[in-house]
Amino acid sequence: MVKLSRKERKRAERKEWIIDAAEEVMRRSGFESATMDEIAHEAEVSKGTLYLYFKNKASIHLAISERGSRMLNQSLSKILLLELSGLEMIKKMGQSYLGFVQQYPIYFTAFSYYENLISSNETYNGELAIACEENAREAMTYIVRALQIGMQDGSIKDTYDPKELGIIIWGASKGVIHMAFHKESRNHMRILDDVDFSLDSIINNFVELLGTGMKND
Amino acid sequence: MVKLSRKERKRAERKEWIIDAAEEVMRRSGFESATMDEIAHEAEVSKGTLYLYFKNKASIHLAISERGSRMLNQSLSKILLLELSGLEMIKKMGQSYLGFVQQYPIYFTAFSYYENLISSNETYNGELAIACEENAREAMTYIVRALQIGMQDGSIKDTYDPKELGIIIWGASKGVIHMAFHKESRNHMRILDDVDFSLDSIINNFVELLGTGMKND
DNA sequence: TTCAAAAAATGACCGTTAGTCAAAATGTAT
DNA sequence: ATACATTTTGACTAACGGTCATTTTTTGAA
Numbered sequence: 440m441v442k443l444s445r446k447e448r449k450r451a452e453r454k455e456w457i458i459d460a461a462e463e464v465m466r467r468s469g470f471e472s473a474t475m476d477e478i479a480h481e482a483e484v485s486k487g488t489l490y491l492y493f494k495n496k497a498s499i500h501l502a503i504s505e506r507g508s509r510m511l512n513q514s515l516s517k518i519l520l521l522e523l524s525g526l527e528m529i530k531k532m533g534q535s536y537l538g539f540v541q542q543y544p545i546y547f548t549a550f551s552y553y554e555n556l557i558s559s560n561e562t563y564n565g566e567l568a569i570a571c572e573e574n575a576r577e578a579m580t581y582i583v584r585a586l587q588i589g590m591q592d593g594s595i596k597d598t599y600d601p602k603e604l605g606i607i608i609w610g611a612s613k614g615v616i617h618m619a620f621h622k623e624s625r626n627h628m629r630i631l632d633d634v635d636f637s638l639d640s641i642i643n644n645f646v647e648l649l650g651t652g653m654k655n656d
Numbered sequence: 657m658v659k660l661s662r663k664e665r666k667r668a669e670r671k672e673w674i675i676d677a678a679e680e681v682m683r684r685s686g687f688e689s690a691t692m693d694e695i696a697h698e699a700e701v702s703k704g705t706l707y708l709y710f711k712n713k714a715s716i717h718l719a720i721s722e723r724g725s726r727m728l729n730q731s732l733s734k735i736l737l738l739e740l741s742g743l744e745m746i747k748k749m750g751q752s753y754l755g756f757v758q759q760y761p762i763y764f765t766a767f768s769y770y771e772n773l774i775s776s777n778e779t780y781n782g783e784l785a786i787a788c789e790e791n792a793r794e795a796m797t798y799i800v801r802a803l804q805i806g807m808q809d810g811s812i813k814d815t816y817d818p819k820e821l822g823i824i825i826w827g828a829s830k831g832v833i834h835m836a837f838h839k840e841s842r843n844h845m846r847i848l849d850d851v852d853f854s855l856d857s858i859i860n861n862f863v864e865l866l867g868t869g870m871k872n873d
Numbered sequence: 874t875t876c877a878a879a880a881a882a883t884g885a886c887c888g889t890t891a892g893t894c895a896a897a898a899t900g901t902a903t
Numbered sequence: 904a905t906a907c908a909t910t911t912t913g914a915c916t917a918a919c920g921g922t923c924a925t926t927t928t929t930t931g932a933a
Contacts, residue, residue, distance in 0.1 A: 446880095471773070475920060485883045487922080496920065554838070555772050556688070599861060603853045607832055607862045614831015615824055621771070636820045644816060645824045652869030663909095692891060702912045704893080713891065 454492050457482045458506060461499045466545050470500060470552050494565065497556065501567040504553045507546025508574035511539050515581045525589020526650060532582060533612055533646045537638070540616055547620060579605055589653075596655050608649065615645045671709050674699045675723060678716045683762050687717060687769050711782065714773065718784040721770045724763025725791035728756050732798045742806020743867060749799060750829055750863045754855070757833055764837060796822055806870075813872050825866065832862045 460482035464473045475496060479486040493499045518531050540547040553571065556563060583605040589595030619638045677699035681690045692713060696703040710716045735748050757764040770788065773780065800822040806812030836855045 474918085486920090487883055488881080490921070491881070551772055554834075555768055599865070600853070603858060603861060604865075606835060606853070606858060607865060610832040610835035611828035611862065612831065614829065614834065615827035617771075617831065618823060618827035636817070636823070641820060641823060644820055645828065648816070648821075648824060648866065648869040650869075652865040652867070691889085703891090704912055705910085707892065708910075 450492075454502075457484070457489065457492055458499070458502050462503055462545055465503070465549075470548070497563065498565070498567055500549060500552065500556075501563070501565075501571060503546070504549045505567055505570045505574065507543065507549055508571055508578070510543070510546070511536070512574055512577050512581070514539060515578055519581060519584055519588075524592050524594040525585050525587070526594035526654065528585035528588065529582070529595075529608065530646050530650060532585065533642065536612060537616055537642050540620055541638070544620070547616075551617065579609060582609060593655055595653050599653065604653065611649065612645075615641065667709075671719075674701070674706065674709055675716070675719050679720055679762055682720070682766075687765070714780065715782070715784055717766060717769065717773075718780070718782075718788060720763070721766045722784055722787045722791065724760065724766055725788055725795070727760070727763070728753070729791055729794050729798070731756060732795055736798060736801055736805075741809050741811040742802050742804070743811035743871065745802035745805065746799070746812075746825065747863050747867060749802065750825075750859065753829060754833055754859050757837055758855075761837070764833075768834065796826060799826060810872055812870050816870065821870065828866065829862075832858065 457478070461473070461478045464477045464481050467473075468477070475486055475489055478499070479489050482489070489499070493502065514535050515532055518528050518535060521528070521531070523531065553563075583601050586595060586601040586604055586608075590597040590601065619641045674695070678690070678695045681694045681698050684690075685694070692703055692706055695716065696706050699706070706716070710719065731752050732749055735745050735752060738745070738748070740748065770780075800818050803812060803818040803821055803825075807814040807818065836858045
């Protein structure tokens, strides 16, 4: 049993190593343009080996998304442990999400990609996809928990259903950060060119706006 | 000059015809899976002909996005002509956007796709891409105009910068609709499965929430 | 240490698809 | 009717994701 476990550990390490390589290649070329040959080369294995560890290219992408969402959850979960009002927790989560996106843009790109492909690809049903969904569900529970805390401590209106409000906050945050993020990282999206607000300013105002909307008077 | 114009008109018609076919194929198979051969077959032309009208596959996708964003703008622009307060205009725009997405899901998918690919593909710099950007900028001006009207008629707080608020509203709306939309159209995204709110309910509450946040007290 | 059986890794190969281009078909003007 | 210009065609190429027979490495019993 010990031997099997060592083998498994080695296999897991190798898998992580391949994900590292894939992240690097995708950082350079984007998910579409990254080829399996490139990834294999970067990981210093043959192409065939990639397929011993991952079913196909989409699986590699999913593995990156899973890793990213797990990391994000870790930082969100900590917020619930702080001595804050529910409303402040929600605000903190927004900032935390932004910080995550800024620190690891590759994961944000991966998430966006994931959501676009999920509907059209068979692979997005397997084990890894379920893990991603599970992570997303977990993130949602953190938000809902903070909302419930806020409704209890009186910092957040209790006229909304916390679950529904959670979906709204989650979706809206993603949308705003998506937009603001693209403003930072691209030469395209010219809608935003004649607007010189910083990403932080946009997010802060957004959090303020949502906060006012759900604040208890 | 008249002859040249006729020729040009014919060419433009043919182009629209190809876009129609491409939309149909992508509705069936999704953008990724749609092949140029399929599109050619659907449009009843040879593959080579596609390339006489569009530089490449990405261009066809852009043409669809351009068409969609032009349609959306048309419905947004009408709202500015109504006898409404600025705040009501903004709410109406949100509903209008939702209606558009529900009526023409293919364009919403195209927009999402567009935003994911824009950074990685060369084609997203040419004439069509500029037209898309121009449409997006135009949509933004409608939102900003409504916000300015609202700040003038007193229905919207004037503590925010209208342009910045415009970006926030636009981004947040896209995010919420994106999420709610996927809930409707997919069997995935299981975060949302144990939540049985309707798309309309989510959007209404979102509009309500944002509205409260920017309402003048 | 030796060796054979099992496991892991390899890369030449295959099918598919975006994109090209020489040849064919169609349109136009005299 | 003919010659010239324009448009269309589809066989072809290159590149990529994915496969699998073969080679290399690991393992453990003698």
